[in-house]
Amino acid sequence: MKAKVLSRTLVVLILGMALALGRHQLTERYRAEGREAFVAEQSQRWDQFYSHPHHLAIGIVVGISATVFVFGVYELLVAAASRLLKGLSSDDNRSK
Numbered sequence: 001m002k003a004k005v006l007s008r009t010l011v012v013l014i015l016g017m018a019l020a021l022g023r024h025q026l027t028e029r030y031r032a033e034g035r036e037a038f039v040a041e042q043s044q045r046w047d048q049f050y051s052h053p054h055h056l057a058i059g060i061v062v063g064i065s066a067t068v069f070v071f072g073v074y075e076l077l078v079a080a081a082s083r084l085l086k087g088l089s090s091d092d093n094r095s096k
Contacts, residue, residue: 003082003085003086003089004078004082006085007078007081007082007084007085008078008081010081010085011074011077011078011081014077015074015077
C-alpha cells in the first residue's frame, strides 16, 4: 500500500512539474514575441475555434473521451512507478 501511495504522489508531482514547465515555456515564448504577436495569435484562435457555433453533445463526447484518456495515462504511469518502486524496495531487501 505504501508503494502505491508513493507512486501516486510521484506521478502527480512529475505531471505537475511537466505542466508548469510547458506553461512557463509558452509564457516565455509569448513574452519574447511581444504583445502584437500574442494578440494576433489569440485573434486567429478566436476565428478558428469560437466564432462559429458548437454542439453541446459533441463537447460532452470529446470531454468524456479526453478525461478517459488522461485518467488512463495517469493510471498507467502510476502502475509503472509502483512496479519500479516495488522492484527497488525488493532489491534493497535482498541485499541486506
